[in-house]
Amino acid sequence: MKMSLLFFSGVMLYAIPRTQAVEPAQEPAVHQIVITEIMADPNPCVMLPDAEYIELYNRGSSAVDLEDWQIVLGSHKKALAAARMDPGEYLILCDSDQESMFRAFGRTLPVQNMPAVVNTGQTITLKSPDGAVIHTVTFSDGWYQTRQKSEGGWSIEIIDPDNPCGYSENWSESHDNRGGTPGQKNSADGSRPDLSSPVLLRATLPSDSSVLLLFSERMDSSTILSPWLYSADKGLMHPSAVVPVGPDYNAVLLNYPGRFQTSASYSLTVLNTLKDCAGNTLAPDAVVHFAVSEMPEKDDIVINEILFNARTGTSEFIELYNRSSKVLNLENLAIALADFHSGEIRRKVSLGKYPCLLFPGSYVVITDCAINLPENCIRQYPASIVEINDLFALPDEEGFLILFNDFSRTIDEGRYAASMHTEFLQDAEGVSLERTDFDKPSGTPQNWHSASTASGYSTPCRMNSQAMHEDIPPAEVILSPQVFSPDNDGVDDQMILHIQTHEPGCSASILIFDMNGRKIRNLTSRILLGTDEYFTWDGISEEHEPADPGIFIVYLEICSPVGKVKKIKKVVTITRR
Numbered sequence: 001m002k003m004s005l006l007f008f009s010g011v012m013l014y015a016i017p018r019t020q021a022v023e024p025a026q027e028p029a030v031h032q033i034v035i036t037e038i039m040a041d042p043n044p045c046v047m048l049p050d051a052e053y054i055e056l057y058n059r060g061s062s063a064v065d066l067e068d069w070q071i072v073l074g075s076h077k078k079a080l081a082a083a084r085m086d087p088g089e090y091l092i093l094c095d096s097d098q099e100s101m102f103r104a105f106g107r108t109l110p111v112q113n114m115p116a117v118v119n120t121g122q123t124i125t126l127k128s129p130d131g132a133v134i135h136t137v138t139f140s141d142g143w144y145q146t147r148q149k150s151e152g153g154w155s156i157e158i159i160d161p162d163n164p165c166g167y168s169e170n171w172s173e174s175h176d177n178r179g180g181t182p183g184q185k186n187s188a189d190g191s192r193p194d195l196s197s198p199v200l201l202r203a204t205l206p207s208d209s210s211v212l213l214l215f216s217e218r219m220d221s222s223t224i225l226s227p228w229l230y231s232a233d234k235g236l237m238h239p240s241a242v243v244p245v246g247p248d249y250n251a252v253l254l255n256y257p258g259r260f261q262t263s264a265s266y267s268l269t270v271l272n273t274l275k276d277c278a279g280n281t282l283a284p285d286a287v288v289h290f291a292v293s294e295m296p297e298k299d300d301i302v303i304n305e306i307l308f309n310a311r312t313g314t315s316e317f318i319e320l321y322n323r324s325s326k327v328l329n330l331e332n333l334a335i336a337l338a339d340f341h342s343g344e345i346r347r348k349v350s351l352g353k354y355p356c357l358l359f360p361g362s363y364v365v366i367t368d369c370a371i372n373l374p375e376n377c378i379r380q381y382p383a384s385i386v387e388i389n390d391l392f393a394l395p396d397e398e399g400f401l402i403l404f405n406d407f408s409r410t411i412d413e414g415r416y417a418a419s420m421h422t423e424f425l426q427d428a429e430g431v432s433l434e435r436t437d438f439d440k441p442s443g444t445p446q447n448w449h450s451a452s453t454a455s456g457y458s459t460p461c462r463m464n465s466q467a468m469h470e471d472i473p474p475a476e477v478i479l480s481p482q483v484f485s486p487d488n489d490g491v492d493d494q495m496i497l498h499i500q501t502h503e504p505g506c507s508a509s510i511l512i513f514d515m516n517g518r519k520i521r522n523l524t525s526r527i528l529l530g531t532d533e534y535f536t537w538d539g540i541s542e543e544h545e546p547a548d549p550g551i552f553i554v555y556l557e558i559c560s561p562v563g564k565v566k567k568i569k570k571v572v573t574i575t576r577r
Contacts, residue, residue, distance in 0.1 A: 028128050031164040031277070032060035033085065034135045035124055039155040039180055040117040041141075046153040046179030049101035052117045053182055054093040054124065056109075058085040059161045066091075066109065069134075072125040072247075076115035083109045092182045106183015120368075121389030125247045135164055136247040139171065140389035142369025145313060149173045155180030160192035165218040165277040168371045170194075194278035200270055200286040201383045204329065204355035211254045211268065211290055212245070212355065216382050217276040221249045224274050230254055232268040234261070249277075265291040265327070265359075293329040293357060296405050300324035301333070301358065302412045303401055303442050304435045305451075307374070307458055308394035309418065311430035315372040316394045317460055318401065319365045322358040323438045330356040330364060330386065333411065337392045338400040340415055345402070347392035354386045365460045366391065374430070374458045381461035414442030422450045422561065424507050424528050431457040434464035436504045436531075449504040452530030465530030466504035476500045477556060479570040486539030486546065487576060495572050497523075497535040497554065504531055505561035512537060513553045520547055529558070539574050549576050 037055035042048065054071070058064060067082035071093060085091055092102050096110035117124070120141040126134045144150035155174045163170050172188035174180045181187050199216040206212050211232075221244040230239055239254035260266065267289050274282040305319035318335065322328055336348040356364055363384055368391040370378045378385060398417040405411055421428040433448045440447040451457045455465035478498040486493050499508065510523035520541050537554075541547050554570040 028064045028132075028134055029060060030132065031135055032062075033058055033064055033066075033126060034158070034161050034164045035126060035137050036090070036158045036161055036186060037155050037174075037180060037182065038117065038124065038137070038139060039182070040122070040139070041119045041152040042179075044151075044153050047177065048105075048153075048155075048179045048182070049098065051094060051098040051101055052114075053102060053155075054117065055182055056085070056091045056093065056126070057161055058087055058089050059164075061087050063087065068129040070125075070127040071111065071114075072123075072127060073115040073117060074122050078111050078114060080109060080111065083107075090183050090185075102182060108183075123247065133247045133249075138248070138389065140168070140369055140387075142315060142372060142389070143168045143171045144173045146173065147312065153179050155182075157181065157186035157188040159186070159188045159190050161189075163192055163194050163278065166192060166194055167217075168369060194276065194280065197280045197283040198274070198276040199283050199382050200288055202356060203268060203288040203290040204331070204357055205260065205290060205292060206253070206355075208259045208292065209256050211239075211256070213252050213254065213268075213270070213288065215250045215252075215276075215282075217278075217280075218248050218250050219244070219252070220275045220277050220279070221246075224249075224252050227254075229271045229274060230268060232256075232266050234264055234266055236260075236266065236268075260292055262292045265289060289359070290357060291327040291359075293332070294326040296324075296326070296328045296332060296411055298409065298411055300326060300328060300411065301403060302435065302438060303403060303414050304363065304438075305432050305459065305464060306394070306401070306416050307430075307432035307460075308399060308416060309396040309429050309431075313372060314374050314430065315367045315369045317365050317367040317373060317432075318394075319363055319460055320358070320403070321435075321438060322360055322362050325360050327360070328358045330354055330358060332406050334404045334408075335366065336402045336404065337394070338402055340395075340398040340400050340417070343400060349388060349391055351386070351388075354388060356386055363461050373460055375456045375460070377460045384461040412442050414448075415445075416448070417445075420445055420448050422505050422528060424505075424526065425450055432459070434459065434466045434504075436464070436466050437468045450528060452533065453528040454533050454535075455530055465533075467531060468504070477568050477570065479554060479572060482571070483573045483575055484539070485575050493538065495537045495539075495554075497537070497570075499529060499533045499535070499556075499558070501529055501531050501558065503560065505529075507559045509557045510535060511555045513555060514547075515551050515553070520552060526559075537572075547574055549574050 036057040039053045042050050063086045066080045069080040070077050092108045094102050095114040096112045099108050099110040102108045123138040125136040141150045143156050156171050157174050159170050170192045174187050176187040201214045204212050225242050227238045240257050241255040243253040245251040270286040272282040272284045301320050304321035307317050310316045330351045334350045336345045338345045365385050370385045370387040400415045402413040403411040432451045434451050449466040452465035459465050481492050484492040484495050506529045507526050508529050509525050512521040539547050551573050556568040558566045
């Protein structure tokens with residue numbers, strides 16, 4: 001409260017209080033109030049109360065009144081009481097019975113019988129009184145960087161509140177030693193702007209006259225409404241209606257006046273005037289294919305690769321492959337984890353909420369956190385990844401996976417075990433098991449092998465490093481060019497060594513000698529090979545010096561899984577231009 005001083009003839013008579021005017025609250029803008037912190041699993045406690053909370057932040061320039069707003073947790077909705085949030089202010093949402101625990105940390109807004117915050121895979125949405133989505137977050141315990149913090153007592157915090165549409169890349173486990181920062185600036189606070197263009201991932205068919213398009217990011221719903229932005233072939237042309245799908249708006253439904261042909265495959269082009277909610281335009285050449293799918297039968301889809309003992313900071317995954325000539329839909333399947341010995345099902349996840357068309361010869365990877373897949377898979381093959389936040393964890397030692405269709409009929413099944421890895425590996429952590437032959441049963445241990453060293457020990461979304469190739473001669477080694485000039489002029493700067501083996505699980509050592517028998521370079525030593533590998537030599541010696549021009553011997557020892565060794569010599573010449 002301020003004081004007004006009154007003077008008369010230069011003498012102060014008295015002072016009266018003057019109340020400062022309070023600016024009225026404004027209608028909220030989308031993303032003005034954002035969810036900035038979530039404590040889903042407070043136990044075991046670190047230094048915060050044993051209670052769940054959700055933190056809100058006003059990132060706008062005007063005050064907002066939250067009366068009659070809704071907080072939506074999964075399928076549960078709760079109206080919020082009147083509470084004014086000034087610009088830059090934080091607010092802690094918690095159950096009314098636990099409000100007193102949080103008063104010391106900042107302003108609180110109690111919610112009567114607040115629904116539980118599920119530990120993983122839950123969507124939390126903040127809506128204005130007229131039902132507009134102000135902010136939404138679908139989080140996963142895969143967003144934690146350390147396993148210990150994911151087990152309870154630590155919150156997840158948004159990194160950059162000015163990038164409210166970011167997914168896991170804009171969220172982090174709390175770095176505060178109390179376990180979280182309710183009511184104050186996040187410990188993970190930093191700049192993490194969205195500078196990448198959204199990608200059109202895939203199309204699926206909810207009905208025989210509608211197409212659902214899925215994007216890699218949340219879209220600006222105002223830019224995706226025009227039917228003229230979408231054009232399909234085979235006479236479909238433009239949709240009759242366009243319906244954005246909330247609350248994420250990373251999908252749009254296109255309705256057409258007629259039915260799709262069951263025997264046709266369609267292509268649909270989307271103009272790159274569409275924008276994500278950060279204003280980035282859609283990547284150019286956005287084309288997807290779709291077709292009416294068929295019901296999968298036994299062995300149409302097979303389990304093709306399993307990473308069950310992932311390194312810290314990377315995700316486990318299960319890769320499926322469509323070996324049939326049909327177009328199949330992932331939503332017609334369920335996948336289960338069963339006991340290795342008894343076959344009793346422990347966990348089962350329906351894929352009905354994850355429509356994804358699998359064309360013949362295509363792969364799909366199922367994981368709980370796509371951004372943590374090995375080798376930046378999400379950047380190279382975004383359309384081939386299905387993220388399921390509540391996917392079961394795979395046991396490190398052994399497990400039994402079963403793939404079902406809608407009628408609970410087994411499509412494929414197979415056991416895996418750490419003992420199935422090759423003996424060449426000293427540590428199998430982070431190494432996937434790959435299927436070697438699509439046509440052999442998944443349940444045959446001999447049909448599985450460790451992914452090769454050169455592949456990075458896993459091959460999600462692409463051909464397995466240990467896949468069998470019927471047209472490859474046994475242990476063929478091709479060296480090209482036979483004369484190379486490592487002078488960085490862009491022409492024949494490297495020697496390329498192509499090794500094709502007739503069986504998975506071989507290892508190789510590759511040495512380079514000069515004509516006097518002196519070792520110049522050790523390219524590999526007992527490296528685990530795939531069935532089709534490439535190695536290069538840039539003419540640099542073991543001492544990191546350019547080798548002199550001349551003739552060199554490339555010596556290979558290829559060892560089969562049963563210990564049979566094949567020795568091969570090739571000749572290569574270095575010349576300097």
